[in-house]
Amino acid sequence: MLCDICGNEGVRIRRITRTYGKGKDLLVVEKIPMLTCSHCGESYLTAETLHEMEQIKLNRKSLAVERPVEVVNFG
Numbered sequence: 001m002l003c004d005i006c007g008n009e010g011v012r013i014r015r016i017t018r019t020y021g022k023g024k025d026l027l028v029v030e031k032i033p034m035l036t037c038s039h040c041g042e043s044y045l046t047a048e049t050l051h052e053m054e055q056i057k058l059n060r061k062s063l064a065v066e067r068p069v070e071v072v073n074f075g
Helices: 047-058
Strands: 011-020 027-037
Antiparallel strands (some): 011 027
8 A cells, every 4th residue: 555645655554542522522432544654654544534533523422332431640
């Protein structure tokens, strides 16, 4: 797969977790496909993935499953 940034071969798909919002409005989205280039080191989401993320956020009430989350302050 070619990198959209540098044009070289070596892009691989990693699955990441992102959080949106905070407190009672926190949404955690798991297994998001992120492309990472082994040549230039850049990581990015495709337009298709970003569009799907917007749809997930808009429909969060029907898609989300409640789970308890532990929270720790770093300092």
